[in-house]
Amino acid sequence: MNWSVITPLVIFLLIIFAVGFWSHKFVLKSHSFLEEYFLGERQMGGFILAMTMVATYGSASSFIGGPGVAYTKGLGWVLLAMAQLATGYFTLMVLGKKFAIMARKYKAITLIDFLKERYQSKTVVLLSAASIVIFLFSSMTAQWIGGARLVESLTGLPYTAALLIFAFSVLIFVIIGGFRAVALTDAVQGVVMFAGTLILLIATIKAGGGIPKIISDLAAENPKLISPFGADGTLTPSYVSSYWILVGIGVIGLPQITVRAMSYKNSKAMHSAIIIGTIVVGFIMLGMHLIGVFARPVMPGIEIGDTVMPLLSMKVLPPFAAGIVLAAPMAAIMSTVDALLILVSSAIVKDVYINYIKPNASNAHVKKISFSVTAVIGIIVILLSLSPPNLIIWLNLFSFGGLESVFIWPVIFGLYWAKGNKYGAVASMVIGMISYIILDRFYPNAFGMHTVVLPIIISMLVFVAVSLFTQRRISLENTYQRF
Amino acid sequence: MKNTINPKDKRFKIAHREALIGVVLVVINFLWWYGFAYGLGSDKVEHYTYILGLPAWFFYSCIVGFFVMVILVILTVKFLFTDVPFEDEEGEPK
Numbered sequence: 353m354n355w356s357v358i359t360p361l362v363i364f365l366l367i368i369f370a371v372g373f374w375s376h377k378f379v380l381k382s383h384s385f386l387e388e389y390f391l392g393e394r395q396m397g398g399f400i401l402a403m404t405m406v407a408t409y410g411s412a413s414s415f416i417g418g419p420g421v422a423y424t425k426g427l428g429w430v431l432l433a434m435a436q437l438a439t440g441y442f443t444l445m446v447l448g449k450k451f452a453i454m455a456r457k458y459k460a461i462t463l464i465d466f467l468k469e470r471y472q473s474k475t476v477v478l479l480s481a482a483s484i485v486i487f488l489f490s491s492m493t494a495q496w497i498g499g500a501r502l503v504e505s506l507t508g509l510p511y512t513a514a515l516l517i518f519a520f521s522v523l524i525f526v527i528i529g530g531f532r533a534v535a536l537t538d539a540v541q542g543v544v545m546f547a548g549t550l551i552l553l554i555a556t557i558k559a560g561g562g563i564p565k566i567i568s569d570l571a572a573e574n575p576k577l578i579s580p581f582g583a584d585g586t587l588t589p590s591y592v593s594s595y596w597i598l599v600g601i602g603v604i605g606l607p608q609i610t611v612r613a614m615s616y617k618n619s620k621a622m623h624s625a626i627i628i629g630t631i632v633v634g635f636i637m638l639g640m641h642l643i644g645v646f647a648r649p650v651m652p653g654i655e656i657g658d659t660v661m662p663l664l665s666m667k668v669l670p671p672f673a674a675g676i677v678l679a680a681p682m683a684a685i686m687s688t689v690d691a692l693l694i695l696v697s698s699a700i701v702k703d704v705y706i707n708y709i710k711p712n713a714s715n716a717h718v719k720k721i722s723f724s725v726t727a728v729i730g731i732i733v734i735l736l737s738l739s740p741p742n743l744i745i746w747l748n749l750f751s752f753g754g755l756e757s758v759f760i761w762p763v764i765f766g767l768y769w770a771k772g773n774k775y776g777a778v779a780s781m782v783i784g785m786i787s788y789i790i791l792d793r794f795y796p797n798a799f800g801m802h803t804v805v806l807p808i809i810i811s812m813l814v815f816v817a818v819s820l821f822t823q824r825r826i827s828l829e830n831t832y833q834r835f
Numbered sequence: 836m837k838n839t840i841n842p843k844d845k846r847f848k849i850a851h852r853e854a855l856i857g858v859v860l861v862v863i864n865f866l867w868w869y870g871f872a873y874g875l876g877s878d879k880v881e882h883y884t885y886i887l888g889l890p891a892w893f894f895y896s897c898i899v900g901f902f903v904m905v906i907l908v909i910l911t912v913k914f915l916f917t918d919v920p921f922e923d924e925e926g927e928p929k
Contacts, residue, residue: 427893431872434897438861441908445857450850452921563888575880578890580872589873596865619918630908634901768854770842 357666358507360675361682364544365521368537368686372525375533385719386706389530390698391461396535396616398624403542404535405612405625406633407687409439409603410545412498414636415681419644420657426570426577426648428587430641435592437637438600439609440630444622446604447613450767452622455614462695463607463759464703466614470766473774477703479781483758484607484699489733491751492692496737499685505662506678515737518682523730526690527723534690535615541683546632548680549639551673552665556646559668569649577648594801597808598753605760606752608691611698693733697726750789753804757784760808761815769819773826776819784811846919856911864904871896 382388396404422429451466458469464480499522500515507514525533560566570577581587603609616622640661647654647664654660661681665674701722706713713721761780765772788807796803875883876892886894 427890431868431893431897434868434900437901437904438864441904442857442861445860446854448850448854448857449919449921450847450854453844453846453850453919456921564885565888567885567888567890571880578883578893579880580876580892580896589869593865593869596861601861618921619916623912623916623918626912627905627909631905634905638897638901768851 354506354671356671357675357678360672361506361679364679364683367540368521368525371536371540372529372533375525375529375536378532379528379530385715385722386702387461388532389719389722390694390702391611391615392530392532392535394456394615394617395532396612396621398616398621399628400535400539401612401616401621401625402628402632404538404615404687404691405443405609405629406440406636407538407542407545407684408608408612408691409436409606409633409688410636410684411688412495412681412685414640415545415684416498416502416658416661418637419640419647420660422641422644423647423654423657423660425582425584425587426574426579426645428580428582428592430638430645431580432587432592432595433637433641434634435595435600437630437634438596439603440633441626442601443604443609444613444626444629447610447763447767449619449622451610451613452616452619454767460614462698462702463610463614463763464699467762467766467777468703468707471762471774471777473778474708475778476762476774476781477707479778480607480759480762481699481703483755483781483785485696487751487755488608488692488696489729489736490743492689492696492733493736493740494751495685495689495692496733497740499682499689500737501658502662502678502681502685505659512738515734518686519730519734519737522686522689522693523727526693527726527730530722531615531694534687534694535612537690538687541687542632544676544683545636545680548677548683549636549643552661552669552677552680553639553643553646555668555673556643556650556664560646560650563646566646566649570645573648573652577645588800590800591797591802594805598756598802598804602753602756602760602804602808605756605758605763607755607759608688608695610759610763611695693726693730696729697722700729701725750792753792753802753807754785754788756804757788757807757811760784761812765815765819771823772815772819773822775822775826776815776817779818780811780815783814784808787811849917849919853916856915860904860907860911863907864900867900867903868896871900 379388382393387393418433455466458466460466460469464477467480468477496519499518500511503509503514503518504511525537557563567578574583576583576585644660647660651664651667654663662678665677669677705721758781762777784807787810791798791806792803798806872892875895884891
């Protein structure tokens, strides 16, 4: 074991724990347990809000998978990754103040609360809860596995031990601290991610002998590495552009992001979060993917993309600095997993249990249920990660695009189109999901674009058509209700 | 009826305008990104020009594009976005 690498990682974990315990104080003394535990009492300031959005969004793929692909594809992949710059401002601007105001009026704590009040439909609630549980469960497992693999490769511990260390560190602070702990640790993790990117970028450029040298080395190996079309020429403009839907504007439909857009204190917090978020997400995406490309001349011949980032850090940095840099992907994974964990827990406790099973549960009872549901979900995920079933891996592939196809239109039309109604919402959710899965199976990358594009268009058309078609019916229903 | 959303709430007018600004920014962002990347990058690699060691298409599209967006975002937030209260006590004309 390499203790000088591990020490910074351990210090990082200790800080995270401290934050978790500190947040627990708020959970204990809060007046409304649910709002505190699942939303931090809407007290997030600008910096925390920006960091929790960036950290939740930035996951294993930004730090491990993405740079690995950039290593093989070249600058074209960095170009593609830059589509994510939009997430920094677009999500908060478009959900924006309307979402914050409506969520407060509805007293919504989760995205599903919002949809429930907006559409007044049990079907919408159950469909949403089901898609959140199914898809986020699987993507949580995948992140968990990534985290364990990382700990395994850094410490040399066996996979099971690595998994348990990683999983319990996350579980403890999420269970006791709730959303506030998640958001605060996200802020710490966001800073670590930012610093790690900066350190590694500088060290890699130095190790490669400066940018001009690196670029000419790349061009000498394969000129296409420095073109926008990728080393093998497969990155067509329409394919790369379609990522603006998947990882740019479609992010509005991800419940783990949306819930953050109702957690902030006031419009000042939102304003500064937009600025900070744009800078941080842009820098991390640009930096990490450039690092992947620049790693090529520094360390040629790496076969497995996922190992580029850890191997590079160990090679170009002194051990202690490598430890700090490698805390970044760990932070990225933890901050994604913790957000998903609290979200799945809120879907089960708040949206299903309290809404339909036990509406008048006492505060103490809700508290007990929330802690135990969060813990049980965590443990199930650990068990699944020990020997991941194929179904989980399969579902995880759909998680991002699937959730976007389900939620994007109910959220956007729910906010900005008064005529959008529950029939439209249900139809677009079902069709969005089904068309995504079917297209992915039988006709992936239609018209040279990422699979997510068509389902998003289809579910929009369905939402509009069904809403307009059922106008009369809705107004009749409302009339009956009134008398 | 509880939870009524008053569509005439004047805060919503501000919110709608700001959401629209977000869409406009994304369009600008995309055009800048696409224009420089494929406008300059589609040339043969031997004909590339370089700025700070990076191919010009990449420099303008990704590096300058990033700074341009950050500046645009700062300017819009500072000058076009309005502070509004989120709680219900104020801002509801009846």
